[in-house]
Amino acid sequence: MPKITYVSYEGLKRTLEIKEGLTVMEGAIHNSVAGIDAECGGACACATCHVLVDQEWMAKVGPPSDMEKNMLQFASEVGPTSRLSCQIRVTQELDGLVVNTPKTQQSAL
Amino acid sequence: MSVVIIGGGHGGASAAFELRRSGYRLPITIVGDEPVLPYQRPPLSKAWLKGEASLESLTLRPASWYADNDVTLYLAARVQSIDRGGRQVRLSDGVAVPYEQLVIATGARARQLSIPGATLSNVLMLRTLADADRLKALIRPESRIAIIGGGYVGLETAASSRALGAQVVVVEREQRILARVACGKLSEFFSGVHQANGVRFELSAEVAEFIGETQVRGVRLSDGRVIECDIAIVGVGAIPNDELARACDLPCADGVVVDQHARTADPNIYAIGDVTRRPSQRYDRQIRLESVPNALEQAKQAAAAICGAPAPQAELPWFWSDQYDLKLQIAGMAFDCDEIVIRGDLSARSFSIFHLRGEQIEAVEAVNAPADFMVGRMLIARRTAIVREKLADATVPVRDVAA
Ligand SMILES: Cc1cc2nc3c(=O)[nH]c(=O)nc-3n(C[C@H](O)[C@H](O)[C@H](O)COP(=O)(O)OP(=O)(O)OC[C@H]3O[C@@H](n4cnc5c(N)ncnc54)[C@H](O)[C@@H]3O)c2cc1C
Ligand code: FES
Numbered sequence: 001m002p003k004i005t006y007v008s009y010e011g012l013k014r015t016l017e018i019k020e021g022l023t024v025m026e027g028a029i030h031n032s033v034a035g036i037d038a039e040c041g042g043a044c045a046c047a048t049c050h051v052l053v054d055q056e057w058m059a060k061v062g063p064p065s066d067m068e069k070n071m072l073q074f075a076s077e078v079g080p081t082s083r084l085s086c087q088i089r090v091t092q093e094l095d096g097l098v099v100n101t102p103k104t105q106q107s108a109l
Numbered sequence: 110m111s112v113v114i115i116g117g118g119h120g121g122a123s124a125a126f127e128l129r130r131s132g133y134r135l136p137i138t139i140v141g142d143e144p145v146l147p148y149q150r151p152p153l154s155k156a157w158l159k160g161e162a163s164l165e166s167l168t169l170r171p172a173s174w175y176a177d178n179d180v181t182l183y184l185a186a187r188v189q190s191i192d193r194g195g196r197q198v199r200l201s202d203g204v205a206v207p208y209e210q211l212v213i214a215t216g217a218r219a220r221q222l223s224i225p226g227a228t229l230s231n232v233l234m235l236r237t238l239a240d241a242d243r244l245k246a247l248i249r250p251e252s253r254i255a256i257i258g259g260g261y262v263g264l265e266t267a268a269s270s271r272a273l274g275a276q277v278v279v280v281e282r283e284q285r286i287l288a289r290v291a292c293g294k295l296s297e298f299f300s301g302v303h304q305a306n307g308v309r310f311e312l313s314a315e316v317a318e319f320i321g322e323t324q325v326r327g328v329r330l331s332d333g334r335v336i337e338c339d340i341a342i343v344g345v346g347a348i349p350n351d352e353l354a355r356a357c358d359l360p361c362a363d364g365v366v367v368d369q370h371a372r373t374a375d376p377n378i379y380a381i382g383d384v385t386r387r388p389s390q391r392y393d394r395q396i397r398l399e400s401v402p403n404a405l406e407q408a409k410q411a412a413a414a415i416c417g418a419p420a421p422q423a424e425l426p427w428f429w430s431d432q433y434d435l436k437l438q439i440a441g442m443a444f445d446c447d448e449i450v451i452r453g454d455l456s457a458r459s460f461s462i463f464h465l466r467g468e469q470i471e472a473v474e475a476v477n478a479p480a481d482f483m484v485g486r487m488l489i490a491r492r493t494a495i496v497r498e499k500l501a502d503a504t505v506p507v508r509d510v511a512a
Contacts, residue, residue, distance in 0.1 A: 040151075
């Protein structure tokens with residue numbers, strides 16, 4: 001199973017085996033990873049599953065869709081590698097992926 | 110001494126998650142009458158029906174989470190009664206489970222039509238995973254489906270059924286679809302979208318009877334016309350499961366009445382989710398909501414109150430719906446509004462309808478316009494005065510519409 005590492009804003013690392021086909025968000029929620037709320041359960045409707053993808057992985061993960069990009073604008077602590085983790089599906093290709101969770105999922109507005 | 114939660118749906122399970130997240134250490138028991146691990150319902154009419162979601166992604170947490178967190182799950186088990194004096198609930202098999210605090214999270218059930226033929230086979234509802242699986246197993250590209258009720262569940266089911274190739278007729282009693290939950294402009298827009306996707310509407314039409322011998326063959330309208338179908342789906346709203354609360358004399362009014370901490374009239378009993386009638390701080394009234402964000406908010410309120418933690422910040426009601434390639438996001442509620450302002454272009458399928466009272470936005474309905482939804486939500490919550498001309502002008506960034 002692909003391993004995904006979630007790094008909290010305090011630098012705490014958790015590396016978990018996540019089944020292919022689940023999303024990076026689901027992997028976090030199923031394992032009680034702190035820092036991801038995911039209120040809409042993956043519908044790309046709430047922007048409370050924001051993560052900052054490790055720079056090295058950005059090429060493999062790919063950019064957000066337009067809808068996602070627009071939601072992301074209002075997340076807090078957004079950066080150039082921001083993604084909504086419910087929109088990243090875990091594949092063997094992403095084995096080793098590192099994502100950083102922000103301090104809060106509350107909107108920056 | 111522990112927390113007992115009645116109902117293993119989105120609210121009930123989330124109450125357990127929130128209690129553990131808040132540091133609650135005593136045992137937690139969830140009694141749920143469905144035979145499966147707590148799951149989310151929104152995909153049932155969307156990705157699940159279309160075969161695009163896995164059971165794992167539907168399930169809120171894996172079985173191991175409950176075991177690892179000392180949360181006992183009684184599945185396929187029903188609470189029969191609440192004994193407030195004795196602080197225990199009784200299950201239908203007679204077992205008594207004592208509680209220190211009780212959380213009622215029994216949700217709502219699909220309203221049934223009590224008309225002839227309602228018990229024919231292939232007359233279905235869509236509330237539970239079992240309902241969705243029954244429907245999913247029946248739908249074929251050549252199916253003819255009659256959907257009774259043009260609310261969100263009905264319309265999402267229509268869109269998913271079309272995606273599977275089935276023929277779809279939506280029968281709605283009101284003059285327009287989404288009559289109770291969206292404004293006229295939005296109804297009109299969604300009607301157009303569904304029609305362009307091949308859905309037929311029968312509006313102002315009352316269903317008198319399901320016809321057929323053992324299996325439904327058609328739907329007879331009150332004007333005598335028959336719409337032939339091999340599957341009929343009844344989506345005419347939901348009724349709160351507040352009978353347990355009423356039977357033990359907790360005040361109910363189309364839902365268990367709770368305060369802003371999700372507490373009922375009994376200080377040891379909380380109620381959350383679809384089953385509650387709750388105060389809305391922003392709208393200064395009691396409301397009953399059927400949405401995931403509402404169930405989550407109240408789960409947090411109850412967990413905080415049980416743990417003696419500070420109450421979470423009040424949230425604005427919000428909701429979403431996916432139909433075809435459209436994402437509808439709604440924030441706030443359009444009570445007593447005097448004007449609507451449209452931002453964006455309906456024909457470009459990206460626009461928002463803002464409902465105003467005076468200079469304030471009370472609600473926003475955003476179609477493929479997430480920025481309007483996100484900013485609108487904040488403006489509504491803060492009661493920010495806006496400038497209409499700016500709001501109506503999509504070239505002005507939505508962040509800059511405040512007066
Ligand atoms: C098809 C569909 C699509 C939806 N789409 C959306 C959407 O896109 N966005 C959104 O925000 N919301 C949506 N909703 C609404 C959302 O799913 C509900 O608001 C949410 O599930 C409410 O959670 P709850 O815990 O209050 O109730 P439920 O999730 O209904 O859970 C209640 C549980 O309690 C059980 N129960 C009842 N009585 C007893 C008893 N006596 N003993 C034991 N168990 C009992 C019930 O069987 C049920 O399992 C949708 C709902 C449906 C049906
Ligand atoms: S979980 Fe809501 S946007 Fe990702």
